[in-house]
Amino acid sequence: MKSKTDEFVYKTLIAAPLIILLAVSVFPLLFVLSISFFNVRSYNLTSHWEFIGLQNYLAVISDRENITAIMNTALYILYALGIEIIAGLLIAILILYVNERYRLYLILPFMLPMLLAPIVVAMLWKQVLSYDGGLLNRGLSLVGFGSFVWLSPDTFFNGSIPLQQSLNLTHGFLSILLVEIWQWSPVFTAVFLVAFSLLRKEIIQSAIVDGATPFNVFKDIYIPMAKPLLYGLILLRVMDMLKVYETVWVFFGNSSVFANVNIRLVTIGIEFRNYSYCAAFSIIIFLVVFGILFLGTRVIDRAGRLYYAD
Amino acid sequence: MLELSNITKSFNKNKVLDALSLSIGKGEFFAILGPSGSGKTSLLNVIAGLLKQDSGTVVLDSADVTDTPPNKRNISMVFQNFFVYPHLNVYENIRYPLRYTNFYKKEEIPAKIREVAGLLNISHLLYRKSYELSGGEKQRVALARAIVKSPSLFLLDEPLSSLDYQLRLKIRAELRNLHRTLKKTFIYVTHDQAEAFYLADRVAIMSNGRIIQVGSPREILDLPNSLFTAEFVHSYYNEIPATIFAEGDILYMDSEAGRMKIDNKMTKEKLSTQRQLKAFIKCQDIFPTGGKGEASSDNVVQFRARIMDILYISDLRLLVLDNGLRMTTFLPDFSGGDEISACIEKCNILLYDEHRLLGTLG
Numbered sequence: 001m002k003s004k005t006d007e008f009v010y011k012t013l014i015a016a017p018l019i020i021l022l023a024v025s026v027f028p029l030l031f032v033l034s035i036s037f038f039n040v041r042s043y044n045l046t047s048h049w050e051f052i053g054l055q056n057y058l059a060v061i062s063d064r065e066n067i068t069a070i071m072n073t074a075l076y077i078l079y080a081l082g083i084e085i086i087a088g089l090l091i092a093i094l095i096l097y098v099n100e101r102y103r104l105y106l107i108l109p110f111m112l113p114m115l116l117a118p119i120v121v122a123m124l125w126k127q128v129l130s131y132d133g134g135l136l137n138r139g140l141s142l143v144g145f146g147s148f149v150w151l152s153p154d155t156f157f158n159g160s161i162p163l164q165q166s167l168n169l170t171h172g173f174l175s176i177l178l179v180e181i182w183q184w185s186p187v188f189t190a191v192f193l194v195a196f197s198l199l200r201k202e203i204i205q206s207a208i209v210d211g212a213t214p215f216n217v218f219k220d221i222y223i224p225m226a227k228p229l230l231y232g233l234i235l236l237r238v239m240d241m242l243k244v245y246e247t248v249w250v251f252f253g254n255s256s257v258f259a260n261v262n263i264r265l266v267t268i269g270i271e272f273r274n275y276s277y278c279a280a281f282s283i284i285i286f287l288v289v290f291g292i293l294f295l296g297t298r299v300i301d302r303a304g305r306l307y308y309a310d
Numbered sequence: 311m312l313e314l315s316n317i318t319k320s321f322n323k324n325k326v327l328d329a330l331s332l333s334i335g336k337g338e339f340f341a342i343l344g345p346s347g348s349g350k351t352s353l354l355n356v357i358a359g360l361l362k363q364d365s366g367t368v369v370l371d372s373a374d375v376t377d378t379p380p381n382k383r384n385i386s387m388v389f390q391n392f393f394v395y396p397h398l399n400v401y402e403n404i405r406y407p408l409r410y411t412n413f414y415k416k417e418e419i420p421a422k423i424r425e426v427a428g429l430l431n432i433s434h435l436l437y438r439k440s441y442e443l444s445g446g447e448k449q450r451v452a453l454a455r456a457i458v459k460s461p462s463l464f465l466l467d468e469p470l471s472s473l474d475y476q477l478r479l480k481i482r483a484e485l486r487n488l489h490r491t492l493k494k495t496f497i498y499v500t501h502d503q504a505e506a507f508y509l510a511d512r513v514a515i516m517s518n519g520r521i522i523q524v525g526s527p528r529e530i531l532d533l534p535n536s537l538f539t540a541e542f543v544h545s546y547y548n549e550i551p552a553t554i555f556a557e558g559d560i561l562y563m564d565s566e567a568g569r570m571k572i573d574n575k576m577t578k579e580k581l582s583t584q585r586q587l588k589a590f591i592k593c594q595d596i597f598p599t600g601g602k603g604e605a606s607s608d609n610v611v612q613f614r615a616r617i618m619d620i621l622y623i624s625d626l627r628l629l630v631l632d633n634g635l636r637m638t639t640f641l642p643d644f645s646g647g648d649e650i651s652a653c654i655e656k657c658n659i660l661l662y663d664e665h666r667l668l669g670t671l672g
Contacts, residue, residue: 206387
């Protein structure tokens with residue numbers, strides 16, 4: 001029998017987290033949404049707010065620096081994902097060739113970068129990439145490549161190729177990418193290894209008897225069967241990459257050339273104190289992220305069903 | 311069709327296949343029956359080429375395939391726990407073996423797949439996703455995939471063991487029909503006696519990496535050549551320790567079921583030196599004789615005993631008697647405590663030493 005005190009306890013237990021959730025995420029979101037339609041800045045925060053409709057939104061999408069920040073973020077995600085998937089897969093294949101007994105010792109050092117705080121990683125790489133005496137330049141000069149100004153908007157071909165310029169592959173952008181790839185490729189290795197180890201040996205034996213060569217088995221069995229897990233990781237990484245701040249800030253501060261969405265939001269919101277404008281930008285980003293999450297989870301859910309097939 | 315000679319395979323000094331030789335004829339349904347761990351699946355993997363034997367040769371269709379990789383041997387295989395490629399639908403699953411080979415012209419493939427699907431009654435499922443199939447449907451897809459490239463040899467590794475009982479009986483019957491339709495050679499590995507004897511033309515009994523006995527179901531069931539086989543293929547039997555007692559020329563067997571004269575000449579010759587042995591009597595070979603006045607004959611051992619217990623094995627009743635014997639019957643007219651008279655034909659009493667069959671009593 002449920003007594004009255006029990007019911008009170010149940011309701012309190014549920015209500016407490018609900019109230020906290022409302023307080024820390026739903027109310028702020030609604031507040032941000034509402035001020036995005038006004039012209040709230042630092043000087044009129046406590047006085048009169050003027051309703052200006054969608055003007056903030058229009059201003060956000062017509063500002064070149066915002067577009068640059070969005071492009072930087074998008075390209076960062078695309079390049080990093082592409083390279084990390086391929087690098088992770090290659091390392092996984094390499095590890096598969098190693099005797100099972102020694103695999104752990106090989107995987108561990110790859111995993112270590114993940115344990116470091118992003119700010120530490122950024123500081124570390126700033127040293128490595130520095131023009132004078134940086135480890136990378138020293139190594140390059142040692143093998144006769146000379147030195148590069150890594151943390152700069154230079155490009156390798158000085159912008160003579162239009163496509164390359166539009167792809168934004170400056171030394172600085174490459175440097176930011178490098179850090180991300182160094183730190184997170186091993187997660188893809190781990191997920192590929194897990195996915196491969198989930199494959200039962202009968203599936204592979206069956207494919208071999210059905211006429212598949214080892215390459216066929218890899219292409220037609222290993223990779224398709226790893227997809228659901230890979231999709232899950234991609235979604236996690238996209239969410240994580242949308243939050244990247246430290247590397248860019250340590251390398252370039254608030255430079256608008258390299259700013260991603262987060263740097264830009266902080267600049268507008270906290271340095272310029274242009275609250276409504278920043279709110280409108282935030283809402284746009286929020287909707288995009290929400291869309292990615294919504295679609296991503298659906299894709300993962302559908303793809304994951306193949307694990308129930310047997 | 312398939313000749314295995316002296317196949318040996320060890321894993322870390324543990325011999326799973328021990329100088330095994332086997333010959334299987336064209337169009338035969340051949341079952342390999344053995345308890346788990348007897349090396350059946352290893353043997354099948356050697357035939358398929360998935361496992362490289364340490365020594366010995368495999369000859370398939372009069373060509374030595376000892377060093378041929380699995381995809382170059384003209385075989386199909388159905389696995390114990392794996393039925394469908396999860397990421398492919400039914401159509402693509404059946405097409406999978408045709409993906410890397412050119413058995414058929416490209417335009418012939420859809421028709422061929424439909425034909426095979428029709429044969430296994432899965433035409434209506436062709437565009438289903440693998441995870442939308444039931445266990446039996448998956449197994450049919452696996453069979454269709456095996457059939458589609460029309461190999462000369464089918465290898466089936468306990469294909470029914472993960473299905474439920476009813477479905478197992480159904481697909482078992484379908485498999486038998488399939489073999490008759492296709493007229494191809496089937497090698498069927500199982501630990502289920504009923505499956506092996508139901509399906510196969512010939513059965514090989516396997517234990518510890520060796521083939522103990524090869525023969526038709528009837529040969530193996532009637533005259534198991536070793537105590538291991540006898541115990542393995544029969545579910546309900548009596549195994550009585552016995553000693554041989556000689557009185558002049560006449561040999562008797564003494565056991566707790568009484569003294570019995572040994573009539574069989576062939577058996578007698580082998581027995582003269584044997585002292586300790588075991589008598590093996592299948593429960594189904596002990597018959598109730600109804601009335602008292604049954605004509606006694608030299609070929610029959612008669613006895614009277616009291617029923618201690620009756621166990622029901624679906625329709626079959628297992629009677630436990632007070633003289634230590636157990637018998638099975640379909641007759642319903644017995645109850646616990648009854649005294650019954652029963653008889654055993656002497657030719658159904660098998661004598662074994664530690665391992666080998668010595669002969670029958672009559």
